[in-house]
């Protein structure tokens with residue numbers, strides 16, 4: 001039976017692209033608030049006997065999370081064969097340890113809640129900071145997809161003579177993979193996180209790369225401080241204005257407007273709907289869903 005692809009509100013474009021790519025049928029999730037502020041959810045489309053894909057970016061997840069859980073519950077109760085959450089951006093991966101006594105380790109709590117609500121999870125480049133894999137915290141089958149090849153292909157097609165730059169050690173893995181795929185050099189900077197919105201970035205001497213266009217690559221742009229500090233360092237060494245390519249453009253509270261003048265362009269995948277989206281994830285996600293279909 002054809003998959004039923006249900007976008008949570010705001011995720012319609014990605015759901016439509018997925019439906020085209022996997023010959024699925026899109027339905028609709030109607031949500032509204034009751035007068036007392038509680039969430040109302042109604043599914044339009046019949047889940048009975050079919051695989052159901054709930055499509056929902058989890059950027060800023062708190063206001064819509066209950067509605068997502070209710071939609072998954074409704075799909076199960078109405079006979080869905082299996083409910084897969086397609087969440088190209090997976091939230092709550094950054095508080096992965098108890099930094100201070102009494103703190104909630106929200107990556108584990110969120111994983112427990114989602115694992116109880118859906119049967120499978122498909123996501124892209126989750127921020128696996130200290131967790132070795134999603135299976136360390138999620139008890140359901142997960143597909144962890146990598147956007148690096150898509151980022152690499154976009155850079156190869158749009159930037160002349162790139163120098164791939166990872167702003168911190170963790171981004172070294174993407175910077176290396178992207179650079180190798182397009183045959184470009186890469187460098188990795190050193191970051192010290194001083195607070196939620198404060199980082200320090202130390203750069204090696206990059207003067208030999210002044211004839212190259214630096215391309216900062218990272219998994220997440222949130223406050224934008226990491227990218228801003230890295231761009232400042234590159235400017236200070238006289239490199240050309242940088243490009244920036246990220247997987248997940250969270251870019252909260254005016255961060256995009258603040259960052260934009262520092263870069264030739266800011267480019268992101270469409271894991272989080274944002275004006276910087278230029279790299280479509282639907283083919284990658286559809287591939288994973290098709291693989292599931294063959295299982």
Ligand SMILES: O=P(O)(O)OC[C@H]1O[C@H](OP(=O)(O)OP(=O)(O)O)[C@H](O)[C@@H]1O
Nearest residue numbers: 094129193218220221222223224225226
């Ligand atoms: O736009 P920003 O607000 O700078 O946040 C984005 C940066 O934070 C994350 O790394 P990091 O290891 O610093 O974050 P974490 O320790 O919070 O996981 C991520 O990989 C980005 O480099």
